[in-house]
Amino acid sequence: MSQRERSALLSQIPKVDELLATDEVKRLLQCHPHEVVVEGIRNGLERIRQAILSAPKVEHIKVEIFALSNLLPLFEEEIARQVSPHLKRAINATGVVIHTNLGRSPLSERALRHVMEVSQGYSNLEYDLAQGERGSRYTHVEEILLRLSKAEGGLVVNNNAGAVLVALNTLAQGKEVIVSRGELVEIGGAFRIPEVMARSSAILREVGTTNRTRLRDYEEAIGEDTALLLKVHTSNYRVVGFTSEVTLEELVRLGKRYALPVMNDLGSGCFIDLSAYGLAKEPTVQDAVKAGADVVTFSGDKLLGGPQAGIIVGKKGLIDQIKANPLTRALRIDKLTLAALEATLVAYLSEGEAIKEIPTLRMLTAPVEQIRKRARRLQRLLKHETDNASIEVIQETSKVGGGALPLQMLPTWALGIKPHRASVQALEAELRNLDQPIIARIANGQLILDLRTIPDEEFAAICHGMTVALKKVSA
Ligand SMILES: *Cc1c(COP(=O)(O)O)cnc(C)c1O
Secondary structure, eight states: OOHHHHHHHHSSSHHHHHHHHHHHHHHHHSSSSSHHHHHHHHHHHHHHHHHHHSSSSSGGGGGGGSSEEEHHHHHHHHHHHHHOOSSSOOOEOOEEBGGGGEEEGOOOHHHHHHHHHHHHSSOOOOOTTTTTOOOOOHHHHHHHHHHHHSSEEEEESHHHHHHHHHHHHHHHSSSSSEGGGGOEEEEETTEHHHHHHHTTEEEEESSOOOSSSHHHHHHHHHHEEEEEEEEEEOOOOOOOOOOOOOHHHHHHHHHHHHTEEEEEEEOOSSSSSSGGGOOOOOOOOHHHHTTOSSSSESSSSTTSSSOOOOEEEEEEHHHHHHTTTHHHHHBBBHHHHHHHHHHHHTTTTTTTHHHHHHHOOOOOOHHHHHHHHHHHHHHHHHHHOOSEEEEEEEEEEEEEESSTTTTTTTEEEEEEESSSOOOOOHHHHHHHSSSSSSSOOTTTEEEEEEGGGOOOGGGGHHHHEEEEEEEHHHH
C-alpha cells in the first residue's frame, strides 16, 4: 500500500474526544474511572493504527474497522487489562513440580483455609493470649518445628537465602567460614553462596577441589579466625565420577574437636524420606539434626510444599543468638506466610496425611498408572470439545524442579497435541495469553501437557482454554 493510502486510512481513526462523547463510551465511564477509560481507548486505537501500518494491501483494511461496534470490544479489552490483576492463577502443564517461575509449591486446602481465617480479622500474631501481653510471632510454629525436626530451637524468616544470610552474619561476622569448593552453589535468581557470604560479612575460606574434598582439607584450614564449618547441599547439581565429600557426621566430629559450630544449608528441606515413594534419597531435616548439625536451614516452598519461607532449626543457644540479630527483624515472616506454614507443618504430624494433602508431595508421589488414566480422561474431554487438533496420550518424564533432585527422572503420562491448521508454537503462545494462562512445553513437534502437575480441578479450565486457543490460531 502506498504512503498516501496509508495516511488516508490513518486519518480515519476516530479521535478520543469524539469517542468520549458517544453514548456507548459514556456507559463505560459509568463503570470505570475516567483515566482508565481514556487509556483503554488510546490503547485500542493504537492497535488499529498498528494494524494499518502493518497491512500489506489496502484491501486488507475493511471500512468496518473504524465502526464503534468494532472498536468497543477493543476498548473493553484494554480497560479490562488495566483493572484485572497482573499476578494471576496459571495452569502448570510443564510437569516441573516445584516450578520457581510459576510460584513453586501450590498450597494445601488446610493452609489456604488457615490463611483466610487468620487474615480476615485480627489475630494473636504477637500477642500472648495466656498472659494478656505482647508475645512473639515466632512461637506459633516453633513447637511443631521442634517436634518434627527434633531440634532444640527454631525460627522462620522470609526465605532460605535470608536464613543463610542471617545465620552466617550472626555466627561468623568478620570471621572465617570453611566450605568445600564442591559446594559453592549458585541457585537461580542470583543466589550464590560466596556472594551471600560476603554480604553477611563472613569471610569465605574455600577448601578442597571441585570434585574432591577431604576431612584433612577442612582441618588444615582451621585457625584463629575460624568461626564456622558450613556444609551446603548441592541441591540443583551433582558432581559425579572421581569424587569424595566429607559427610555431615564427619564434619560434626571435627567441629566438636575444635569447638566450632557446624551449619548445614539443606536448600530443599523435607521431613519425609521420599525414597520410600520411589524417589532418590535426599537428606531430611531430622537426619541433619540427628547427625549433630548445630544449625540447619531450608526453604518452606520447595519439597516442604508450603509458602515461601526460610526455616532455621538447631541448638537453642545459637538459635537464640540468631533471633536477637537485628537482621532477623528485617527478614521477618508475615502473618499470611506464618498461617500457611503452620497449617502445612501440622500435616506432617502424619506422613500419610502430608502425602495426601500437600499438593507438591501428592504430585511427586502420584502413581504413574493413575496419571495415565487421568491423561486418557482429559484426552476424551478435549476430543469432545474440539476437532482442530490431534490429541495423543504419550509417555513423558516430569522433573522435581526447585533445585531438588536434579537427576531424578519421573516417568509420567502426557497429552501430545498437534493443531491441524496452525503451528505448535502459535498454540503454545496463545495458551500463555489466555485469561487463565496454560504453561506448556513443546517436544518433538507436539505441545505437551503433563498430567502430573495438572489436578482434576483444572480439567474444565484446560478444555475451555484449549478450545479458545485452538479456534484462535486455526482461524
Ligand atoms: C533454594 C536454595 C537456597 C535459597 O532458598 P530460597 O528459599 O529460594 O531463598 C539456598 N540454598 C540452597 C542449597 C538452595 O537449594
